[in-house]
Amino acid sequence: MGSAHNRPLSDPEIRVKALESLLVEKGLIDPKIIDVLVDTYENKVGPHNGAQVVARAWSDPQYKKRLLDDGTAAIAELGFTGMQGEDMVVVENTRDVHNMLVCTLCSCYPWPTLGLPPVWYKAAPYRARAVSDPRGVLKEFGVNLPNDKEVRVWDSTAELRYMVLPERPAGTESMTEAELAELVTRDSMIGVALVQSPA
Amino acid sequence: MNGIHDLGGKHGVGELDVETNEPIFHGEWEKQVFGIFFGLAPHGFFNLDEFRHAIERMGAAKYLNTSYYDHWLTSFETLLVEKGVITAEELATRCAEVAKEMN
Numbered sequence: 163m164g165s166a167h168n169r170p171l172s173d174p175e176i177r178v179k180a181l182e183s184l185l186v187e188k189g190l191i192d193p194k195i196i197d198v199l200v201d202t203y204e205n206k207v208g209p210h211n212g213a214q215v216v217a218r219a220w221s222d223p224q225y226k227k228r229l230l231d232d233g234t235a236a237i238a239e240l241g242f243t244g245m246q247g248e249d250m251v252v253v254e255n256t257r258d259v260h261n262m263l264v265c266t267l268c269s270c271y272p273w274p275t276l277g278l279p280p281v282w283y284k285a286a287p288y289r290a291r292a293v294s295d296p297r298g299v300l301k302e303f304g305v306n307l308p309n310d311k312e313v314r315v316w317d318s319t320a321e322l323r324y325m326v327l328p329e330r331p332a333g334t335e336s337m338t339e340a341e342l343a344e345l346v347t348r349d350s351m352i353g354v355a356l357v358q359s360p361a
Numbered sequence: 362m363n364g365i366h367d368l369g370g371k372h373g374v375g376e377l378d379v380e381t382n383e384p385i386f387h388g389e390w391e392k393q394v395f396g397i398f399f400g401l402a403p404h405g406f407f408n409l410d411e412f413r414h415a416i417e418r419m420g421a422a423k424y425l426n427t428s429y430y431d432h433w434l435t436s437f438e439t440l441l442v443e444k445g446v447i448t449a450e451e452l453a454t455r456c457a458e459v460a461k462e463m464n
Contacts, residue, residue, distance in 0.1 A: 171463050174431045175390040179463070180455035181437060182393055184447055191400030199399045200392045204385045266369030268413060269429060278395075280383050284429045286374035294370040302377055317369065320413065 208277035211242045212325060213346035214339075215252075215275060220330045221339045230254055233325065237275060247274035247323060251316075254327045255353070259312045261326045262300065262353030264292035270318035272325050276351055283352065293317065303354040326351050331359040362414070365421035374425065394430040397437060407440045415439045 171179070185191045215237055219226040229236035233250035237243070250272060253261040265271065269284035282288050291299050296313045300306070307313065316324040328350040334342060337360070349355035368374065386392045398412075407415075415436035416424075424432070441447045 171460065172390070174394075174428075174434055175388075176456055176460050176463070177438070178390045178393045178397070178434055179459045180452060181434070181441075181447075182397060183459070184451060184455055185397065185400065188447075190404060190446070191397060193396075196393075196396030196400050200386075200396045203395070204392070208385075264369075267366055268416075278385055280380070281387075281429065282377060282379045285378065286368050286371070286425060287377045289368040290371040290374045291377070292369075299377065303379070320409065 203273075203278055207273060209275075209346075209348035209351060210343070211240075211277070212272070212275035212348070212351045213343040214240055215242070215325070216327060216346045216351065217339045217343035219252075219327055220334075220342055226327075229327065237325075242274040244274050246270070247272050249322045250275070250325060251322060252325050252327050253314065253316060255329045257311075257329075259314060260300075260305075260307055260353065261314045261316060261324075262292065262296060263316050263318060263324045263326060264289060265318040266290075266293055267317075268320070270320060270323060272323040275325055276348060280348075300354060303349065305354065305356060326353040328353075328357045331357050333359040362417055364417045365424045366417045391430045394434050394437075398433060401437070401441075406444050406446055411440060412436050 182191070182193075186193060215229065218240065219229050225236065225239075228239075229252050233252040234248070236252075237247070237250055255261055263271075265283075266289050269279055271279040271283065288299065293315055296315050297307065300313070318324055328346065330342075331345065334345070337345075345357050345360060347355055347357065350357045386395065401407075412433075413436075416432045418439075419427075419432065419435055423435075427435070438452060442449050442452065
């Protein structure tokens with residue numbers, strides 16, 4: 163960077179540069195290996211993984227049953243395993259029940275299927291209100307549920323991560339699994355959005 | 362631990378702020394922090410529970426006023442000093458050098 167930057171560094175920018183340089187000097191971290199890991203989570207792992215799981219569950223009733231019985235194993239069938247996804251529970255949205263996820267204590271989130279969480283998921287307002295006013299939060303995300311639809315809020319932990327299986331929208335009966343996966347958004351698997359019918 | 366991190370149901374912590382088309386990382390420094398976590402992991406200086414606990418004992422004001430990856434960075438600093446991997450003095454000295462050189 164050197165002269166390329168044209169603004170003073172922020173406090174965390176200074177601190178991470180300092181810490182990284184000390185750790186490299188002591189031979190404790192290798193920036194090349196770090197770059198590979200950052201690239202993996204920035205460009206390879208993400209909600210397109212979870213969308214494949216959802217599309218498979220919508221297309222294959224046997225898979226759906228396995229997914230709801232043992233989320234970790236069924237998700238592993240599609241190759242999505244690893245850190246922050248060691249113990250997965252998939253909760254199904256139905257005509258009568260809407261599920262949404264939060265981590266009130268921290269920012270626990272199913273990395274192998276959804277990637278890294280968005281800032282709002284990790285920030286105080288969502289974590290505080292998702293459990294006390296879930297319908298209000300959903301309204302702010304544009305989801306207006308009928309009063310007689312039950313809302314279940316699942317508080318993730320360090321060990322156990324949830325994922326929502328959204329309702330399959332109308333008008334998708336003839337779609338292939340790959341086409342279905344295209345419809346599934348990150349927010350629908352957190353439970354703060356519904357999957358929309360194709361335009 | 363009944364600390365500020367236990368946010369479920371708390372009032373007065375602000376409004377939801379949802380960024381559309383949010384990037385995975387906001388700036389290089391967030392990538393560096395994320396990467397250091399994995400760089401340190403094989404050494405076993407601390408486990409995940411210690412990592413979270415160090416965030417939980419940041420103090421309420423600092424916790425609410427700093428971002429997610431700043432929490433991570435604070436946890437590294439706390440634990441690496443406590444475990445004797447680096448000293449607080451060498452970190453402070455290096456921060457001052459970086460600030461002088463870059464600003």
